[in-house]
Amino acid sequence: METIQFISTILMPALLEGLVITIELVLITAPIGFLLGILLAVERVYGSRPVVLLCKIVVGFIKGTPLLLMLFILYFGLPSIGIVLSGFSASVVGFVMCNGAYSSEYIRGAMGSVKEGQMIAAQALGMTRMQAVRLIILPQALRRAIPGLSNEFIYLIKYSSLAYMLTVIELTGAGKLVATKYFTYTETFIVVGMLYLVLVTITTIAVMLLERKLAVPGMTTAGRSALDIL
Amino acid sequence: MADEEYILRVENIHKSFGELEVLRGVTFDVKKGETICFIGPSGTGKSTLLRCINQLNKPDDGHVWLHGEEVTNSGNRINYFRQRIGMVFQNFFLFDHLTALKNVEIALIKVRGMDPKEAREKALYELRQVGMEKWAEHYPAELSGGQAQRVSIARALAMDPDVILFDEPTSALDPELTREVLEVMKLLAEQGMTMLVVTHEMGFACSVATRIMFMEHGIIQEQGSPDQMMSDQTFERCKNFIGKVTGYGTD
Numbered sequence: 001m002e003t004i005q006f007i008s009t010i011l012m013p014a015l016l017e018g019l020v021i022t023i024e025l026v027l028i029t030a031p032i033g034f035l036l037g038i039l040l041a042v043e044r045v046y047g048s049r050p051v052v053l054l055c056k057i058v059v060g061f062i063k064g065t066p067l068l069l070m071l072f073i074l075y076f077g078l079p080s081i082g083i084v085l086s087g088f089s090a091s092v093v094g095f096v097m098c099n100g101a102y103s104s105e106y107i108r109g110a111m112g113s114v115k116e117g118q119m120i121a122a123q124a125l126g127m128t129r130m131q132a133v134r135l136i137i138l139p140q141a142l143r144r145a146i147p148g149l150s151n152e153f154i155y156l157i158k159y160s161s162l163a164y165m166l167t168v169i170e171l172t173g174a175g176k177l178v179a180t181k182y183f184t185y186t187e188t189f190i191v192v193g194m195l196y197l198v199l200v201t202i203t204t205i206a207v208m209l210l211e212r213k214l215a216v217p218g219m220t221t222a223g224r225s226a227l228d229i230l
Numbered sequence: 231m232a233d234e235e236y237i238l239r240v241e242n243i244h245k246s247f248g249e250l251e252v253l254r255g256v257t258f259d260v261k262k263g264e265t266i267c268f269i270g271p272s273g274t275g276k277s278t279l280l281r282c283i284n285q286l287n288k289p290d291d292g293h294v295w296l297h298g299e300e301v302t303n304s305g306n307r308i309n310y311f312r313q314r315i316g317m318v319f320q321n322f323f324l325f326d327h328l329t330a331l332k333n334v335e336i337a338l339i340k341v342r343g344m345d346p347k348e349a350r351e352k353a354l355y356e357l358r359q360v361g362m363e364k365w366a367e368h369y370p371a372e373l374s375g376g377q378a379q380r381v382s383i384a385r386a387l388a389m390d391p392d393v394i395l396f397d398e399p400t401s402a403l404d405p406e407l408t409r410e411v412l413e414v415m416k417l418l419a420e421q422g423m424t425m426l427v428v429t430h431e432m433g434f435a436c437s438v439a440t441r442i443m444f445m446e447h448g449i450i451q452e453q454g455s456p457d458q459m460m461s462d463q464t465f466e467r468c469k470n471f472i473g474k475v476t477g478y479g480t481d
Contacts, residue, residue, distance in 0.1 A: 120286060121323035121382075125337040125389065126313035128306075135340055140327045216327050218371020 003187060011178055011188060018174025019195060025088070025160045025170060029095040030153055036096060037103025037149075038142075042133055044104070045111050055104075062101035068162055070094050075166045091163035099156050106148030110141035143214055150207040157199050171195060237262050237392050237424060243282050243292035245275070252278045253289070254448035260393065260426065265419040267435035268428045270445035270471065276428040277320075279445070280395040283426070284308075284315045296392060313341060316386030316394035320401050322378040324370040330357060330381045331366040334388050342389070356384040360414050376407030380414055387418075394418075396427040432472055436460065444468035 044055045062070070075090040085093065114137050122132035142149075164173035175192040179185045238260040245253040252275040260266060268276045281287040283294050285301065285308050294301040301311045324333050334353035338344040344352070357363045360380040370378055379399055386394050396415065400408040412434050419425060419438050429435060435442050436456040444452040444459070444467065452465045459465050459472075 115323075115326075117319065117321060117323035118325060121317075121319065121325070124284060124286060124312055124317040124319075125385070126309045126311075126341045127337065128309055131340060135336060136325055136327075140325075143327065216371075217369040219326050219369075 006182070006184065007187065007191060010182065011175075011184075011191060014174045014178045015171060015192065015195060018169055018171040021088075021163075021168060021170040021174075022157070022160050022172075022199075025091060025095065025163055025168070026153075026157055028092055029099055029156060029160075032092075033096045033099030033103060033152075033156070034149070036100025037107050038138065040100060040104035041107035041111060041141075042138075044108055046129060046133060059101045059104060062097050067094060067098050067159060068165060070097065071162055071166055087163065087166035087168040090166055091160070091168055094162075095156060095160065098159070099152055102155075103145075103149055103152050106145045106152065107141060109148075110143075110145035111137055113144055114140045140219065143211075143216065143219060146207065146211050146214070150203065153207075154200050154203055157203065158196065235261055237297055238283070238426075239293075239295040240279075240283060241293045241295075243279065243289045243294070245278055245282055245287060245289050252448055253282065255292070256445075256448075256450055257292075258443065258450065258453070260424060262392075262424055263422045264440045265423075265425045265427065265438050266441045266443060267439040268426065268443050268445055269430070269432070269435055269468070270451075274445045275448045276445050277397050280317070280397050280426060280428060283395060284312050284317060286317075309341070313337075313389050314392045316389055316391035318379070318382050318386050318394060318396045318399050320398040322370070322375070322382045322402075324373075324378055324382055324385070326370050329367050329369055330362060330373065330384075333370070333381055334385045337385070338388055352388055353384070356388045357381070359387065360384045361410075374407060375403045376410045379403065379407075379411045383411075383414055383418075387423075393424040393426065396425060396429070398428050398430070400429065400431060442468075444471065446471075 040055050040059060043051050044059075047055065071090060071094040074085060074094050075087060078085060078090075118136050118140065119129075119132050122136045123129070127135065160170060161172035163170050164176065169177065171192060175188045179188040182188075236259040240259070241257050243253050243256045244251075256275075256279055258266075268279070270276060278287055282289040282292075283301070285294075285304075289302065292302070296311055296314055299311075301308070301315075304311060324330075325336065328336060331350070331353050334356055335346075335349040338349035338352060339346055354363060354366060357366055360383050362377060362380050362384060365373060365377060365381070370381075373381065383394075383399075399415070400411050403411060408431065412431060415425070415427070415434070416438050427435075427439070436459075439456055441453060442456055442459050443450045444465070446467065452459070452468045454462065454465065459468055
C-alpha cells in the first residue's frame, strides 16, 4: 500500500516532469537529425568529390566517438572558446549529430537500392538532378529506410537519458533524484523503465502505421504484414 | 534543303566507352512527322545513339540540333531540350512509387510548372490516348509490361515533345503485349508524331517507318524507305540481317 502511495503521489509527478523533458529532447532532435541525415546521404551519393570526403569524415568522426564524450565537449569544452550552450541545447546538438550521422547511413543504403532507371527516366523528362533526387529518388529511398530510421528514433529515446550528465533533468535524471532522496532505487527505476517501454511501444506502433500508410504495391510489403501480426 | 524542314539534325556523332568505340560518326536528319526505325545487330550502338541525342550519354564528338538550336554543349538548357525530346525505354522506367496518373503528371507540374488541375486533365487525356485511363490509380507493379509501356508512352506524350525516342520499346514484352504497344505507336505515327524507334520488330518497321536505317559497327550502313530496303539490290547486308531475324532468309 505504502509503495503504491509513494509511486502515485511522489514518484509519478516527478517522473512526468522528466518525461516531458525527454519527449521535448526527442521531438526537437528527431526532425533536425532526419534532415541532417538526408543532407549527408544525398551529398555522399551525388556530391562533388571534396564534399563526399568531408561528409565521410564528419560521419566517421561522429560514429567513431562515444556520444557522452561529444556531449562533454559541447557542454564543458566549448565555453573555453567562447561558445556557451545550456545543458538542453548542448544535448540537442549532440543528439542531432549522432542521429543525423547514423540516419544518413540508412538513407544512403536505401538510395543505393533505387534502380538506376528511375534517375535516367527523371532526367529524360527534363528534371534537374536535384529535382530527380527530391521527387523520385528520396520518396522511394525513405520508404525503404523506415525500419532503419525507426530504430534510430528508438535509440534516440533511450540515449536521451545521457542529457542527465549535462544537468538536464529528463526522465532518468528525475528518477535518479527521487531514488536518491527516498532510497527507493528498485521501485523507481522499474517505473522509469516501464515509461521508456511505453514510449518505445508507442513509437513502434506509430512506425508500423506510417509504413502501412506509405506502402506502395510492389515496393514495400513489410508494413502491412508486420501490422497483421498485432 | 532549308534548315526549317528538319526538326532534328544529328551530325557526326562519335561515342566510345573506354576502348570500345560504339558510334563512329553517325549523321542523319529528321523531318517533322517522320518515323525512322533503327535496326541492326545488338551492340552496334543503336540505343547509345538515342541516348546521345538527348545527352543521357554525352557524345565524344558531333552535334545535335533541335529546330536549329544546338542540343549538344547546351549546359543547363539541356533540361529544356529534354522536355522537347521524349523518351521511352525498354524497361519502362516508370516511377515505382507513383500511380500511373502521377507518373504522367509529375513532370507537367514540377518541370513545366503547369497548374495541378490542368496537369491532371492533361495526364488523363494522354492515358486515354494509350487506352490506360481505367488504370490511372494503379501503381507500376500492378500493371502488365504492355500496360506499363503504354503508360510510359503517355508520360512522354504529355510533355508535347517535338520528337519521341523509343529505345527497344517492346523487347521486354511477349508477342501479345508487343502488339498492344506497337498498335499505340502506329497510331502515333499516323497522327504525325515524329518518332525515332530502335526496334527488332521488322513487321512494324516495314509497315510504319518512313525510313529504315540499318546500323552496324557504329555507323549507318544502309538507309532507305521500307520498299527500297526490301527490293533494292544495294541493301544486301540489311536484307541478310532481316532474313536472320524473321527466318525468311534465303541462306
